[in-house]
Amino acid sequence: MANTPTASRMPSDIPAQPTPEMEDVDAFRERARAWLAARMKPLPPGEWEIPNRDTDEGVQHARDLMAKLFDAGFSGICFPKEYGGQGLSVAHMRAWSEEAQRYEMPTKFNIPTLTILLPTLLDYGTEAQKQEHIPKTLRGEEMWVQFLSEPTGGSDLAGALTKATRDGDVYVLSGSKIWSSGAYRADYALCLCRTNWDVQKHRGLSVLLVKIHQPGIQVEQIRQINGSMEFCQEFFDDVPIPADQLVGEEDDGWTVVSRLLQHERSAVGNGSAFGVIMQLGARRTRGETTDPLVDITKQLGLGADPTTRQLVAEGRVLSLVQPALVDRVGTGIRAGKLPGPSSALMKLANATTGIARAELAVKIAGSAAAAWVEPGPASQQAGVFLSRQTAALAGGSNEIQRNIISERVLGMPREFAPDKDAAFKDVKRNTIPTRKP
Amino acid sequence: MANTPTASRMPSDIPAQPTPEMEDVDAFRERARAWLAARMKPLPPGEWEIPNRDTDEGVQHARDLMAKLFDAGFSGICFPKEYGGQGLSVAHMRAWSEEAQRYEMPTKFNIPTLTILLPTLLDYGTEAQKQEHIPKTLRGEEMWVQFLSEPTGGSDLAGALTKATRDGDVYVLSGSKIWSSGAYRADYALCLCRTNWDVQKHRGLSVLLVKIHQPGIQVEQIRQINGSMEFCQEFFDDVPIPADQLVGEEDDGWTVVSRLLQHERSAVGNGSAFGVIMQLGARRTRGETTDPLVDITKQLGLGADPTTRQLVAEGRVLSLVQPALVDRVGTGIRAGKLPGPSSALMKLANATTGIARAELAVKIAGSAAAAWVEPGPASQQAGVFLSRQTAALAGGSNEIQRNIISERVLGMPREFAPDKDAAFKDVKRNTIPTRKP
């Protein structure tokens, strides 16, 4: 039977401060610093992460780095020892992040593998699943992705139409998932599917652990406005999934996904302790990274223009406020002074900051955003502007975050949902997918 | 029986262009221009209207001007001749407005008397009511106001609790109304009240024509943030209202009020043909009036500051867009290319423009908005900033306008209303008024 914690404390609720049996944080920091200096390659000046992060080479490099960290005892700082992690506290992870962020790090694994999928598996996977997957992932052998959204579904994840029909020892999976980021090169997925059509929609869902590259699963990359090919759509053609790959209870998949989404909100808001905390704001403050708004200003020689100076500073303020908000909300949640769903504030802050800064970039760039002889910061940010809504859509739209904040943080009444009490088979829903193969 | 037009064309639907029996517009304009030059006093330079408009003297002056216009045949340009008006077209009113706006005009009568209450009376009043009141009003002898909102009610006008109980020849009126502008010195009101508690809320309302200053009616002025004492609350203590003062049908008052609100949206958006069309934007463009944002800039000597120049121009743009929107939407409604409720766009534009400009004023004024030795444009606009939401609340909040635009212009589904089908006596509602005597 799946591990279904009932207490409010869950396996992924890592202690904020060290417990007595843990290594002292300062000692850990010293040890980490020394090892990093000796063994890891510093990032080129001005870079935030491995420059070719999204290429095949970059991903392979990230896998190698994971293995290197694992061997040295620095992979999965906050994951339990029994699954290959280090069993340390959030304070250790912060110390690690502060030390590690000047070096090449496998940040490609942060989202979604380390910060979303693995913690969810930790909370709801079976012992066998955890033993099988967590150590391998911490060694860089597995990358993960979530299969949640569907081309008919929009924000309504619980309205999933992808079917998993039990047939002896297997679930037969059929349907389609979409907006899974990087699925084409990931290894495993947690997949939300419908196992029961005769009950209310949230009560007939299950989560399956699915090996991505196998017969019957077709993965198609989707080109984004900015040229990125990271998002994918998957098509399942009666794929047999062994029944022991169920994560959580059958028909109780919504519980698993709710937790997954909570991990996701933290992660996207840069508030997760399971991946290196990027602290971009702090790094910018220390002058270790460049700000694209500053880069455009310098490219165009507008540094003395008072209007431009206001715009750059406005963007700068937003990128200082965002980590400050993450810090505050994270602290509040850990201290029990803010409810858990407050992580939606981090996600919303991340998306709205990006949107506002993209607008500022266009204002600063002027006609250099429209046309250019040679590409540069202005043209690059014009591309960012075109696809700026992506962060406000992926992983739960801004609208969903605002619902969560108003309903589950501020305690306002839930939206009227006609499908709330009906059997799912009777619910009015989209029949036309937004996208077909 | 009340005059209840069933055709889509109503008495207040004035022809846009002259009909053959009307005086030629150019001839009318010449006649108006000559009379104005000979008989009316020009406004002081830079003023938009009678400077002391909101004082007792100003109001008396406006009443006298109405009488003067009436005697010369220039009052009520678009009102029917049989009620003392001139029976002319919108084109005549525009010509009149263009000629008249440089002179002292009784603009105090525009809203709500001439543009909201009188057109409503024209549409739904009995013949006797119209004969009694319209000519007197066009002579300046009566000012009007609407009694709609209630201290328990908020935006839900149809949830009125003020009772009118039929008793022989009279309705006995009891309850309270609020946010009536200038009621303390007005003469008559149209009052929305409940005559039937056993039907759905919209179906149990009636509109009564009420003489304001009479025993049993107490009018209290409410001080606004900006010091204005124009808004009032009224308390009705079993006031007998003759039954022939019913406007429209008994229990069909919502039809009357809906029409009144449509007149109000046009009026507040400066799109009504029943009062002098102010054309502030055009007048600013011609340099005939000053822009407070320019005034602050000059007061503080910031005219060469690039950031200030951006802010002033941004405000200027908004005050050019607002009349352009009114023009477009008015044209669209008259041409049948936009639905009537599009007037909500005018109202919303007026409110949002004012809000945005008040914010710009504070940005330009800087610390001069916080403290001053001598009052000036900056301190005056700081006061405007404090009360800037008034226009977004009075006469139907921005939220109500957005409901109207989405539902009745864009055809989106109506909001879920639990009180839609219930008898009003069974509906959940506020019991505590926002304000007591």
Next chain:
Amino acid sequence: MELQLSEDQEFFRDTTRKFLDAEAPLTKVRALEASDDGFERDWWRRGAELGWTSMLVPEDLGGGSLSGAGLLDLVLVAEEMGRLVAPGPLVPVSVVASAIAAGGNAEQQKAVLPGLLAGATFAAWALDEGRGPWSGAGVTLTAEQRGSDFILNGTKSTVEAGNVADHFLVTVRTGAGLTNLLVPAGAPGLTVVPMKSLDLVRRFSRVDFSDVTVPSSASVGEIGGAGGEVDRLLQTAVVLQCHETNGAVDHVFAMTTEYAGDRYSFGRPLSSYQALKHRFADLKLWLEGSHGIATHAARAVQQRAANAAELSSAAKSYVGENSTDIIQDCIQLHGGIGVTWEHDLHLFLRRATVNRVTYGTPADHRERIATLLSLEEG
């Protein structure tokens, strides 16, 4: 969409719309991405036959408008082109034709106008220098007078349709002041450097002038006295551009309203969610404001009214920033599919963004307005 049109205008607009629907659908726009010109020359010639190039040129010079107010006719074409983010150099050809018609000498009119009107040749307006105030005052490219010749040296940036232009109207500074010179594309020393554009089919160029020599008869209008005309041409460009953008936004808004009505989430259509309804109401407000100010600006520029400069800059400032806000929110309302290459939304966002920042940014035009307000006086 203009709400008050004559029957002639309605017919003209419908003809243009049908032609564009048939001949320039979005699939065509996508297909033209990789082309050099960004449009098909034969297609442009057929558009010219419909009257696209004639509206700002009087009848006696071979042009002609429907209403006698050519700009008010031409904005209908701009709106329709915006609806389908159509290709084609409408703004530069119109502006240069208008300039030559208004101020060119008989020889220039005879040599250049027939080709432009027929859609057989092309022209570009070289004004922008990528920096400085957006007015004649920002022009620093100099044309030195030597004998009866002008020698041009300097660079113009973001020249729309520079890639196909047979003629350049180059706004320069001479000893006498601001001057518009008509320079043939093949003039020695004139180099057209292609620029990459955010728009799939709108092409811009950098144009470098190295001792480019033209006779003083190349001046379109008075030598040194082009200030007022440059302003009028800029107003014309901006008005056309704002109408094009409004056409694009109209289309996106309609698509999105329809989508929100069709699409269900949590058992309810998207359009039943009040948070979205209120955003749609705001988008509608901004869109109607955009149309309103663009129309006011078009009328003022057509009439050469005293407030034409202010209204056209107000239109540019308002339409420029609101258009991209509206389209971005429409993308958001579409959900994930809205940020894919295969969905058409980005085509509209690209056009609106390019229109927003060319012929002066909203901030540049606010600065123009500030100057008109004489803020530094008393």
Next chain:
Amino acid sequence: MELQLSEDQEFFRDTTRKFLDAEAPLTKVRALEASDDGFERDWWRRGAELGWTSMLVPEDLGGGSLSGAGLLDLVLVAEEMGRLVAPGPLVPVSVVASAIAAGGNAEQQKAVLPGLLAGATFAAWALDEGRGPWSGAGVTLTAEQRGSDFILNGTKSTVEAGNVADHFLVTVRTGAGLTNLLVPAGAPGLTVVPMKSLDLVRRFSRVDFSDVTVPSSASVGEIGGAGGEVDRLLQTAVVLQCHETNGAVDHVFAMTTEYAGDRYSFGRPLSSYQALKHRFADLKLWLEGSHGIATHAARAVQQRAANAAELSSAAKSYVGENSTDIIQDCIQLHGGIGVTWEHDLHLFLRRATVNRVTYGTPADHRERIATLLSLEEG
């Protein structure tokens, strides 16, 4: 509200809150509108007994903080004062006490600190000149050195608590550079001109200096070397001000959330309307961002960290503009009653507006940030 406090700090905050609830309710604030001082002196003295004036002064000078990080304790008082838009010169007294403690000579410390710490005397900081950059560089008021005296001539504007100040810390320009001078209120030639304020109880003054003479020993810290200290004092003022504003906005937001839950419209509570719910979510976002950045700024200023200037200006810029946006939307959410004098909302809006534009506007502080970013370099 700070989310991570020691037990001592929680106790201190609760004590301050109880005192304010009892002794400075909003009815009291309204009653003080017509008063000259804007607060009651005995009440301030009792606040001082609670520790309000001591936190930025070390123990050996008679002060003392709870945590050893006095500014992080004092911001708790500022937040609580904001909750009730309390009267009292917290910012100027704190800033001047901090300056004298940090850089005053023994005589100044002995003469001035005891009175300030006891709440018996008052001090004001005269920095603002109503124009120019918000830093020492904006100071033009000159103090001419004559022998061992300084002669001050010029005007300072918007001096908080100038009306009650016994001592003025006047930031001036001397031949040697920026200097802070301690000037007694009664100095001949010093005139305090009261200003009207948007806030009901916060008082500002214009202070005119006409040949005001002080000995050179009036300098607080090095003559000509006050640049760094002026910056630190400004950071301190801004951090306190942002926390006060956040306290005010917290209170307004809580009031409005409660109101929306209690109030029915069309048979549903206001808080069930999604358009309002989403606005509440945004307000919450801005409010938490305001708290977050104010806390980061307070920590940096307390630690005299390298990024203290940037973070405090970021806090000022963000909190300044968002606070009034939030309160205005809360007024809107209240409906008509929200714009009446009798409702308390405007008291909060007044305070937030005054805080927004004093000690530099958000735009002034953005300009400070731009300078820190060295935008004009390579």
